[in-house]
Amino acid sequence: MIHRSIAAFLCVLWMSCVGGVPAAAASTPVRSPVHGRESPFLSALLDHSARGSRDLLGLPVDPSLPEREITRLADRLRPEVSGAADAGQVVGAFRRILLVEEGFTYDKSASNPQNYLLESVLVRKKGNCLGLSLLYLALADRLHLPFRGVYVPSHCFVRYEGNGVRVNVEFAEGGASWADDRYRREFRISPGRPYLLSLAPAEMLGVFLKTLGAGYSRKGREEDALRLYDEAGRLYPGLPDVHYNAGVSLQKLGRLDEAAGKYRRALDLDPEMAAARDNFGILLARQGRYGEAIEEARRAVELEPRNASARGNLAAAYCGCGRLDEGIREYLMAVEIDPGNPKVMSGLARAYFSKGMYGEAATACDRAESLGCRFDPSMLKVLGRYWGDRTVGRDTP
Helix, strand or coil: CCCCCCHHHHHHCHHHCCCCECCCHHHCCCCCCCCCCCCHHHHHHHHHHHHHHHHHHCCCCCCHHHHHHHHHHHHHHHHHHHCCCCHHHHHHHHHHHHHHHCCCEECCCCCCHHHCCHHHHHHHCEECHHHHHHHHHHHHHHHCCCEEEEEECCEEEEEEEECCEEEEEEHHHCCECCCHHHHHHHCCCCCCCCCCCEECHHHHHHHHHHHHHHHHHHCCCHHHHHHHHHHHHHHCCCCHHHHHHHHHHHHHCCCHHHHHHHHHHHHHHCCCCHHHHHHHHHHHHHCCCHHHHHHHHHHHHHHCCCCHHHHHHHHHHHHHCCCHHHHHHHHHHHHHHCCCCHHHHHHHHHHHHHHCCHHHHHHHHHHHHHCCCCCCHHHHHHHHHHCCCCCCCCCCC
8 A cells, every 4th residue: 555544634634624614714723633743634744745755756765854844944934923913924924934045946847746745845945836835834734824725727825814814825926925816817717616715634635645646647556546546535525636637547547437437526526627528538439439529529629729639639539430521620720729749740640541632641641750650551652652752651660
């Protein structure tokens, strides 16, 4: 098993595990259950982070390092925040000490585990939105301050919420305060989507675990990823990404019916999750259910009309059921959006070939091969007379 059970943690936080925390409820500072002992949130976070460091980075873990650094940083912050008169002073002290004086910096890369595993964040003084959020939350937990994690699609930040005051902290802009409306614009959050909530500690741990699971998935360790997604889902069942990520891993394993169930669950929670509709459409096409596949792919394109890959998947679904004219139309639109997309260009070449438009197929094939694509020698042989002096199959294995 990647991780130990945190049943005790769940029991302690049971009352705060379901749904976001309303503004009024979040005004009460988050306190450790026993003064001087690690809180269940921080203990579980450090445990999973240490295992992730060993498994994903192959790094030796000094179990005392995070505790020493958190204690040191908390000791630096304590005199600054203990006498703070308002939220602005607390948030300002965190920003000045952590981001300016200590030099913690933002790195937007979501795929590098060093950016969100707490040991690496503390050592490198660098993290992505999740890594820096966890740093703030760990220190807030130690200092009994009412910071909460907040999640929006593929991004998170922290929010100070106490005495009726809310201050968002956006790490991508050096700890600046963004209004909720700006997040709604930047991340296209329409009314009813399950984001921008102040999260309970258990829910924020769920956000971390779904990200950690994605790290295992990138290593090809899908079963390990699924176990983490399962635990993340218990902690934060309302997070669409948990179910979407599980669907991706199940789809990679060929467990298509289970993957379909996960995508449906993600879409139940967030019908506007374009990535889930896109992947669900691919899955349905693989099962030969082209009508349903086209419906999902169309919706994904409606949600993200400038996404060339999603439009290419719609084109592939059209071509798969013989609707070549519609498929070519979508491929051409995808190529216009992203001329350097090899999958889209390769799909266009094959669509032209299937349609018998060999001159157009030859041109698209040339462009696709320049992007690293390879084609069946029999297809290249048919197209040979359209290339003039080109040696047929010169780039084939």
